[in-house]
Amino acid sequence: MDLIIRHARLKGQAGSWDIGINGDRIVALAEEIRDAGNIEVDAAGNLVMPTYVNGHIHLDKCFLQEKMRPNKDYTFGECLELTWEHKAHYTTEDILERAGRAVQEGILNGTTVFRAFADVDSYTELRGVEGLLALRERWRDVAHIEVVAFPQEGIVRDAGTRELLEEAMRMGADVVGGLPWFEMLDDEARAHIDFCFELAKQYDKDIHMLVDDTDNPLSRSLEYLAVKTLREGYQGRVSASHCGALAAYNETHAYKVMDLLKQANVSISSNPHISLVVQGRYDSEPIRRGITRVKQLWQHGVNVFSSQDDVADPFYPFGRNDQQEVVSYVCHTAHMAAPSEIEAAFDFVTYNAARALRLHGYGLEPGCKADLNVLAAPTVREVLRLQQPPGWVIRAGKVLAHTTLQREFIR
Ligand SMILES: [Zn+2]
Known part of the structure; x- marks a missing residue:
């Protein structure tokens, strides 16, 4: 065999396991594989998981x-304005340099799948898409990068964006983005969603919108997105990020919307660290957390995932492109701290995110792609407590990264 991982722990299973890999696929999973591997990696009793999936990141803006x-003041308006000054001057080389650093950091932290949003608007036109399409090509051998054509300044309120989005899809963008809640009127938010569906159907692409990213309970584009998904037969092909307003609705209306989301099989990405920074900016104390109803959505059977969103950009000053850190924020902000809740939150950056992106061959069974992390601890809770990067990052059956941590206690 090309590669064997020895002495792995698997989530939800007792015992010690060996994982055999040939080419880019897992071919064997057994308590002991008797063959020898050309390369052998000792997991030493630590957890092995499929790669982390980051389903929402603005790689054009990073750094x-x-x-x-x-x-x-970190209001949404200020964050947008700060971006205007730079995105008009993006070049492909500049994006490749900044985004490449973020991708490399992500890989070292165990993520090899990125859904990257490229702003498409009257400021940057197609510069962001050009840069991220070039990034997708440059990193093709070591990372799965999807490019979302994302109307960051709205569609109705930013003249010319419709044509630019059409051109972005012709150029090869993978996903149709959206930002309906940012339109000036409810009818215009709906027109925004309608246009995105037209475009997605024309190119047979999935949809990922940033929806109701506000704690204003009057922002109601999520229910329209869910109903539109049902009526267009797009179940399972639509994701919505943020959805903070859902947390501000009254219980009756919130349950109506969650029912619609479940029926329409819309996946919801909560990116709690950025919501903590940008939401609640008009609250005096107590200041809301700004996240959507993460725990209720999960309990309701909606596919919930979580993403890094921003790395050192106008919307968020930190971010290590680290999905383990993201899960930790989820556990804290969404009150998911009981053992079963921690295990569930860990799926938000692995299996649930893979389901939202409709990744083929994701998992740990024989036949799945050998895109794996040998994590730095034996259990999910310990991985999250210690926040150490994976010891080994494997992609398509090849070792991509190895981390050792050396610390010395000197008394
Ligand atoms: Zn975002």
Whole structure:
């Protein structure tokens, strides 16, 4: 065999396991594989999981913190304005350099799948899409990068964006993005969603929108998105990120919307670290957390996932492109701290995210792609407690990264 991982722990299973890999596929899973591997990796009793999946990240904007004016109040409007000054001047080389650093950091932290949003609007036109399509090509051998054509300034309110989005899809973008709640009127938010569906159907692509990213209970584009998904027969092909307003609805209306989401099989990405920073900015104390109803959605049977979203950009000053850190934020902000809840939250950056992106061959059974992490601890709770990167990152059956941590206690 090309590669054997020895002495692995598997989530939800007792015992010690060997995982055999030939080419880019898992071919054997047994308590002991008797063959020898050309390469052998000792998991030493630590957890082995399929790769982390980051289903929502703005790779065109990452590391703008290094050159932008500082934020003053982190309102959504200010974050947008700070981006205008840079995105008009993006070049492909500039995006490849900044985004490449973020992708490399992500891989070292165990993520080899990225759904990357490229702004498409009257400021940057198609510069972001050009940069991220080039990034997708440059990193093709070691990462699965999807490019979302994302109307960050709205569609109705930003003249010319319809045509730019059409061109972005012709150029080869993978996913149709959206930002309906940012339109000025409810009817225009609906027109925004309608246009995105037309475009997605024309190119037979999935849809991923940033929806109701506000704690304003009057923001109601999520229910329209769910109903539109049902009526267009797009169940399972639509994701919505943020959806903070859902948390502000009254219980009766919130349950109606959650029922619709479940029926329409819309996946919801909560990216809690950025919601903590950007939401609640008009609250005096107590300040809301800004996340959607993560735990209720999960309990309701909606596919919930979680993403890094931003790395050192105008919307968020930190971010290590680290999905383990993201899960930790989920556990804290969504009150998912009981053992079964921690296990479930860990699926938000693995199996649930893979389901939202409709990844083929994701998992740990023979026949699945050998895109795996040998994590730094034996249990999910310990992985999250210690927050150490995976010891080994494997992609398509090849070792991509190895991390050892050396610390010395000197008394
Ligand atoms: Zn985002």
